[in-house]
Amino acid sequence: MPDKPKIALYWCASCGGCDEAVVDLAEGVLTLTDAVDIAFWPVALDGKRSDVENLADGGLLATLINGAVRNSEQEEMAHLLRAKSQYIIAFGACAHLGGIPGLANLYSSQDILSAAFNDSPTTEPDAVLPRTNTLDEMHALGLPEFRETVKTLDQVIAVDYYIPGCPPSRKVVSEALRALVSGELPDRGTVLAPNIALCEECPRKESKPEKLSLESLHRTYGIEIDPEKCLLAQGIVCLGMGTRAGCDAACIRGNMPCTGCFGPSDRVRDQGAKLLSALASSLSATETEAIDLALAELPDEVGTFYRYSLPGSLLQRALVHSK
């Protein structure tokens, strides 16, 4: 019997949820392992970097990489896996657009290290910060270098496909893996999810007015939410209009607004700017002052509109605080 193709899964700056999403395929994992051998998956299988180094270039059919890229070790592994893989798939919002870890681009690396090691109530003010190289008489210790900026995977290596979501839904993961195994992949660069806005697959879309004229915005805990009606029509910031479909409107079915984790459709270059502009034009206020007043209800503009996409946006980073 011919050898099965090999794949790898790797995580960079990740919460682990994307690896959970693969495990959540349940019996689908068995279907996957019927078709491919998983050669490297540090979260689930014992394996060493040398196992990857020993593979021939292109010896892996594909590697699914989740997480953003924040340190030198992640960069090195991304380059190594790129050389060994016929296809690199950015798996999940963090690899695709920077994701939640990408919000660290609001701060300098020095501020982040200070917050973690100097400024918290439980640390000594003059604590030693992590060092890339430490030498004493007996030992040489190395740590990956903490980079200044969080990057998307395609800002570090060439990426062939993207599976969006935080984490990706079981449906998009299953369909992407089926396409990979069958060889029925679309053009390189494709985001493997429907290229339409979430509102179009939302069960509440019939109650979304053609033209919105919101007088004010609400936090989810601030009003009693009608479980049948479009959330945005109720003044709740639901980002379905600027977010790609593919999750089957999971949050809306749970009576919570979309926060944009599937990223934009192909028509949109900068998801945050698109969402801000769409929301502003949904307000009844036309004067700048009144618009500002309505938007003041938002607790965190960057965290609302660029929650998953700051590193991949036109801004990439923006310092809001620096010592």
Ligand code: SF4
């Ligand atoms: S995309 Fe979401 S689930 Fe996946 S690693 Fe990033 S934060 Fe975790």
Ligand code: SF4
């Ligand atoms: S704004 Fe939200 S609730 Fe309304 S149709 Fe779009 S996704 Fe559904």
Ligand code: SF4
């Ligand atoms: S509804 Fe929005 S935030 Fe929720 S899973 Fe879908 S794309 Fe992500």
